[in-house]
Amino acid sequence: MVFGCxxxxxxxxxxxxxxxxxxxxxxxxxxxxxxxxxxSDEDEASEEDGSEENPWxxxxxxxxxxxxxxxxxxxxxxxxxxxxxxxxxxLDELFDDGIRExxxxxxxxxxxxxxxxxxxxILDHAASNGEKCLYMSFEESPDALVSHMxxxxxxxxxxxxxxxxxxxxxxxxxxxxTVEALFRKQSGELEIDTKPLIFGDMDQEEDEFDRVxxxxxxxISAGFGADSKNYxxxxxxLFNLFREIGVTAFVIAESQTIPDKITESGQAEFxxxxxxxxxxxxxxxxxxxxxxxxxxxxxxxxxxxxxxxVGLNVRPDDKFFGSGNDSSGGMF
Numbered sequence: 001m002v003f004g005c006x007x008x009x010x011x012x013x014x015x016x017x018x019x020x021x022x023x024x025x026x027x028x029x030x031x032x033x034x035x036x037x038x039x040s041d042e043d044e045a046s047e048e049d050g051s052e053e054n055p056w057x058x059x060x061x062x063x064x065x066x067x068x069x070x071x072x073x074x075x076x077x078x079x080x081x082x083x084x085x086x087x088x089x090x091l092d093e094l095f096d097d098g099i100r101e102x103x104x105x106x107x108x109x110x111x112x113x114x115x116x117x118x119x120x121x122i123l124d125h126a127a128s129n130g131e132k133c134l135y136m137s138f139e140e141s142p143d144a145l146v147s148h149m150x151x152x153x154x155x156x157x158x159x160x161x162x163x164x165x166x167x168x169x170x171x172x173x174x175x176x177x178t179v180e181a182l183f184r185k186q187s188g189e190l191e192i193d194t195k196p197l198i199f200g201d202m203d204q205e206e207d208e209f210d211r212v213x214x215x216x217x218x219x220i221s222a223g224f225g226a227d228s229k230n231y232x233x234x235x236x237x238l239f240n241l242f243r244e245i246g247v248t249a250f251v252i253a254e255s256q257t258i259p260d261k262i263t264e265s266g267q268a269e270f271x272x273x274x275x276x277x278x279x280x281x282x283x284x285x286x287x288x289x290x291x292x293x294x295x296x297x298x299x300x301x302x303x304x305x306x307x308x309x310v311g312l313n314v315r316p317d318d319k320f321f322g323s324g325n326d327s328s329g330g331m332f
Contacts, residue, residue: 087125090314096296109278121311124154127164131210138219172223216252286320
């Protein structure tokens with residue numbers, strides 16, 4: 001098949017070559033019309049039965065890595081292959097392309113700032129588009145999390161039934177005891193296999209998941225108590241595991257000291273590819289992309305609300321009152 005540029009009639013052998021040509025030569029913001037020549041019999045048959053292939057489907061699938069799921073107009077709007085959107089109105093507008101796939105992003109904020117709701121909203125958006133999602137809860141029960149999702153009109157039961165959402169609970173004290181025993185057994189080795197701790201009792205394989213949420217580092221830290229060394233080693237191995245299996249992860253942490261220090265140990269923000277900060281000051285809430293490797297973004301603190309039936313609603317063009325507001329962009 002040959003794909004022709006409608007603006008200069010030059011021909012290309014693939015859609016990718018055509019798109020690169022349009023981006024570099026014509027600087028088109030829209031989806032150009034394609035002149036298609038030398039069509040195969042299969043293409044002619046698809047036109048006859050009314051099921052003509054969308055030639056831009058490869059560029060409009062949202063870059064999410066999903067292997068299933070139907071079309072959604074939210075996916076693919078202004079993002080490139082290899083990047084994904086959160087599905088949060090207003091927040092995605094602060095990115096040029098979105099969050100790079102397989103990044104590990106820390107979501108930090110003070111109590112009541114909306115960290116868990118934000119994370120559930122991310123997974124609802126992903127599961128609705130066919131991605132396989134895992135919510136690792138070290139605090140709340142699956143029933144409580146499902147109830148939270150239902151409060152915002154997100155159909156957790158449907159996601160669970162069709163296999164797009166798994167909610168697993170973990171006892172942080174059992175995790176700490178197991179980690180301590182593993183390090184003792186390995187006689188001072190600084191690496192352990194964390195897969196059995198996370199995926200040992202699941203029906204799914206670890207590489208089946210597209211997105212993972214960890215809720216939260218604060219609960220895990222409480223399980224380790226004064227054993228800060230093993231906690232830091234476990235968090236390092238957890239982040240390494242996510243990168244090894246190629247999943248996009250969002251890790252929640254509670255912070256009382258933003259912007260002086262994000263987490264108590266200062267380790268997670270160093271290990272993470274991205275950091276999103278969430279603020280609650282009196283009756284005001286705000287959200288800020290603090291760092292995101294491989295992504296262009298606005299670093300401003302944007303005001304937001306949490307609304308029933310919606311979730312987070314971010315207003316990127318408004319000013320957040322109650323804190324300094326830097327509107328400069330950044331790339332880390």
